[in-house]
Amino acid sequence: MSAQSIPQTLLGLSQEMDHVGRQLLDRWDPELARRFTALSQCLQGVAEQGGADELLRANDELAAQLRAWLKRRRAPDDILGLRQQLSLVTQLASMPAPVKQTASAVTLRQNHRLFLWAGEREVDHYLVEQLACFGYQMDVFRDALLLQQALRQHTPGALVVYSDFMGEASLFPPGMPMPCPVLYASPRRDFEARLKAVRSGGQGFLAWPMQVRELLDALVLPQQQDRRNPLRVLLIEDMGSLAGLYSAVLNQHGILTEEVTRPSRALEAIERFRPDLILMDMYMPECDGKELARIIRQQGLMDGIPIIFLSMEKRQDIQLDTLALGVDGYLTKPVSSDELVVTVTTRARRYRKLRSYISTDSLTGLLNHTHLFARLEYEFARAQRERVPLVMVMLDLDHFKRINDNYGHQAGDEVLVNLARFLRERLRRSDLIGRYGGEEFALVLPGMTVDQAYRLLEAIRGDFELLDQQSPRGRFRQTFSAGLCGAEGVTDVVALVQRADAMLYRAKELGRNLVVAWSADAGAYLPPQP
Numbered sequence: 309m310s311a312q313s314i315p316q317t318l319l320g321l322s323q324e325m326d327h328v329g330r331q332l333l334d335r336w337d338p339e340l341a342r343r344f345t346a347l348s349q350c351l352q353g354v355a356e357q358g359g360a361d362e363l364l365r366a367n368d369e370l371a372a373q374l375r376a377w378l379k380r381r382r383a384p385d386d387i388l389g390l391r392q393q394l395s396l397v398t399q400l401a402s403m404p405a406p407v408k409q410t411a412s413a414v415t416l417r418q419n420h421r422l423f424l425w426a427g428e429r430e431v432d433h434y435l436v437e438q439l440a441c442f443g444y445q446m447d448v449f450r451d452a453l454l455l456q457q458a459l460r461q462h463t464p465g466a467l468v469v470y471s472d473f474m475g476e477a478s479l480f481p482p483g484m485p486m487p488c489p490v491l492y493a494s495p496r497r498d499f500e501a502r503l504k505a506v507r508s509g510g511q512g513f514l515a516w517p518m519q520v521r522e523l524l525d526a527l528v529l530p531q532q533q534d535r536r537n538p539l540r541v542l543l544i545e546d547m548g549s550l551a552g553l554y555s556a557v558l559n560q561h562g563i564l565t566e567e568v569t570r571p572s573r574a575l576e577a578i579e580r581f582r583p584d585l586i587l588m589d590m591y592m593p594e595c596d597g598k599e600l601a602r603i604i605r606q607q608g609l610m611d612g613i614p615i616i617f618l619s620m621e622k623r624q625d626i627q628l629d630t631l632a633l634g635v636d637g638y639l640t641k642p643v644s645s646d647e648l649v650v651t652v653t654t655r656a657r658r659y660r661k662l663r664s665y666i667s668t669d670s671l672t673g674l675l676n677h678t679h680l681f682a683r684l685e686y687e688f689a690r691a692q693r694e695r696v697p698l699v700m701v702m703l704d705l706d707h708f709k710r711i712n713d714n715y716g717h718q719a720g721d722e723v724l725v726n727l728a729r730f731l732r733e734r735l736r737r738s739d740l741i742g743r744y745g746g747e748e749f750a751l752v753l754p755g756m757t758v759d760q761a762y763r764l765l766e767a768i769r770g771d772f773e774l775l776d777q778q779s780p781r782g783r784f785r786q787t788f789s790a791g792l793c794g795a796e797g798v799t800d801v802v803a804l805v806q807r808a809d810a811m812l813y814r815a816k817e818l819g820r821n822l823v824v825a826w827s828a829d830a831g832a833y834l835p836p837q838p
């Protein structure tokens with residue numbers, strides 16, 4: 309048997325076992341049990357060739373249970389146990405062992421290099437410069453062979469392809485794998501051009517000439533958002549090995565998981581882990597999935613969080629009954645890796661998006677005042693408990709009123725969006741960034757000392773100052789001032805915010821475009837020396 313056909317054979321055998329096994333669970337019949345045992349022995353042989361150790365162990369256990377029941381010549385008393393073991397075996401046989409995360413996938417996460425196919429078109433230097441301010445390097449290509457070669461040697465964060473969709477020759481030889489997302493940029497905006505872009509595998513469509521803001525927005529594809537802030541899935545499955553298998557598959561696709569094997573632990577895990585989706589076994593010994601789903605919905609825990617059931621149950625009436633409980637979907641075991649990942653990712657992303665409308669500011673996409681404060685309380689308490697540093701920053705645009713007056717309110721809005729994006733690019737995932745109100749922003753930097761935060765804010769301030777802001781009435785530059793305060797020795801968040809705010813006020817008094825830090829030693833503001 310060729311190495312490639314082993315997974316297919318395992319899959320075929322497991323489907324047959326699943327079919328016979330279900331009949332056995334409905335009606336105990338020694339003849340069927342013998343057929344089932346023969347299939348299981350066959351599976352054992354194939355799994356040995358394929359080196360599928362976990363499957364071998366699970367199948368061995370299943371075969372032992374069956375032999376014992378066949379000896380006793382009566383139906384097994386532990387139907388749930390048999391169901392679970394069968395479910396584990398068929399699941400293991402239909403999911404290839406997950407591959408470890410490769411180094412190249414990790415590199416892609418921080419990838420700020422972009423390739424642009426511009427053909428004969430002029431590319432505005434200004435675009436390249438402004439992208440550099442946001443930390444992106446753009447390589448422009450005009451020769452198709454050079455582009456193909458570069459794509460074989462490097463993995464950019466994205467490839468932007470200029471096209472007018474007028475039947476130009478394909479840039480790439482047929483079948484050439486594309487290592488990164490492709491975005492199209494075109495002077496056309498019509499339906500036909502958009503359709504051609506979609507059919508060519510484009511993940512985004514931009515106007516040509518490109519605007520910095522539009523391009524930056526398009527670069528944050530759902531996959532990239534997931535990499536910045538991975539989706540979180542809570543697995544409630546009483547069979548630890550099965551939960552481990554689903555976890556490994558999801559982790560391989562960059563999804564964070566937490567496993568709970570006892571339903572009674574589920575509520576605490578939801579509160580703590582804040583998942584974007586719950587994947588739950590239908591049959592569990594303590595309480596079944598339907599009961600647990602009811603408890604979660606009744607408690608209003610994370611309202612509307614998607615719950616997906618995993619079960620061997622194929623009967624449509626039972627599935628419909630379950631969906632009527634407000635459960636969002638049903639995956640029938642054994643589930644393939646692709647089905648699991650696609651189902652989980654699409655639903656979790658949609659839930660996250662809806663939730664973000666509630667917790668974020670609509671203009672900048674940053675945390676709104678209420679949610680920033682709630683998260684600050686949590687981070688402050690954690691920092692005190694674990695005795696780790698934390699810094700609070702208040703940040704305000706300088707003379708912003710003049711921008712509105714001179715360039716218009718819309719240009720002012722653009723500045724707010726640019727600053728939000730700038731902060732997001734430069735801060736860590738664990739930092740909180742919020743719009744405190746109007747032109748004032750607040751940052752919470754857990755684990756950072758005042759000195760570190762000061763140096764970081766100084767660097768951001770210096771770079772933001774150099775960024776050209778665009779408006780129909782011309783280009784201009786904008787600065788900000790910031791005040792910061794460390795949590796050490798501070799009793800509560802109100803005092804922390806007040807001190808950071810007082811430092812911001814000092815920065816304004818001292819002439820603006822400045823960062824001023826609270827120093828506990830001096831009992832007053834004192835910017836640490838870089």
Ligand SMILES: Nc1nc2c(ncn2[C@@H]2O[C@H](COP(=O)(O)OP(=O)(O)OP(=O)(O)O)[C@@H](O)[C@H]2O)c(=O)[nH]1
Pocket residue numbers: 704705706707708709710712716717718719720721724745746747816820
């Ligand atoms: N475009 C725009 N402007 C806003 C928004 N929220 C607040 N502002 C404006 O921000 C300006 C804040 O003005 P001031 O509080 O006088 O402060 P400033 O002009 O920034 O001066 P300093 O803070 O003292 O440097 C006001 O003109 C507000 O209208 C917004 O969402 N969009």
